[in-house]
Amino acid sequence: MEGKTRKCPYCAEEIAAEAVRCPYCRSRVAALDPARWYRDHPGRRLAGVAAAIGHAMALPVSGVRLGFVVLTFIHLIGPLLYGALWLIVPFTPQGPSLLERGLARGQDWVARLRGQDRPPSAANGADRSDLDAGAVPGGPLA
Numbered sequence: 001m002e003g004k005t006r007k008c009p010y011c012a013e014e015i016a017a018e019a020v021r022c023p024y025c026r027s028r029v030a031a032l033d034p035a036r037w038y039r040d041h042p043g044r045r046l047a048g049v050a051a052a053i054g055h056a057m058a059l060p061v062s063g064v065r066l067g068f069v070v071l072t073f074i075h076l077i078g079p080l081l082y083g084a085l086w087l088i089v090p091f092t093p094q095g096p097s098l099l100e101r102g103l104a105r106g107q108d109w110v111a112r113l114r115g116q117d118r119p120p121s122a123a124n125g126a127d128r129s130d131l132d133a134g135a136v137p138g139g140p141l142a
Contacts (some may be wrong), residue, residue, distance in 0.1 A: 020058040028058065038093045040084075049085045 004017040011025040022029055036056040039048030043061050050068060054061035069086040072078030096104070 030032070035093050037089055038095070039089050039091050043081075047082075047086045048080050048091070049089060052089050 005014045006014070006017050008015050008022040008025060008027065008029055010027040010029070011022060012026040013022065015022050015024070015029070019029060021027065037052060038073065039054055041048060041051040041053045043054075044051040045065075050064040051061050054064045066076045068082055070078070071081060086099050090097040090100075
């Protein structure tokens with residue numbers, strides 16, 4: 001462990017950056033890191049939601065899958081929770097989730113209907129440097 005450390009959010013002690021639990025207060029610190037919440041893991045099966053939860057919270061992936069099966073038989077909340085997390089958790093680290101991409105497309109569509117001169121996803125602060133500077137909204141490229 002050469003040099004890479006961070007502070008525990010609970011006891012403020014210096015711990016290793018890749019630590020899942022704090023060795024001082026035994027708190028689980030991996031679940032707080034938003035960079036660990038993504039669905040593109042090698043152990044993913046269907047949509048990667050169980051693998052994302054397992055890796056982010058340092059739980060066995062098979063246990064998370066079993067939890068979704070059990071929740072399926074309790075008021076059918078398992079598939080609903082799985083679907084909601086599929087929309088919210090991004091596929092790649094620091095990437096947009098399906099929900100964010102859908103909302104951006106909806107905002108672009110509404111802006112085009114209103115006839116506003118704004119590039120797609122400008123409301124989200126997205127970098128649109130890939131757009132042609134001479135393109136006119138509603139033109140042949142739109």
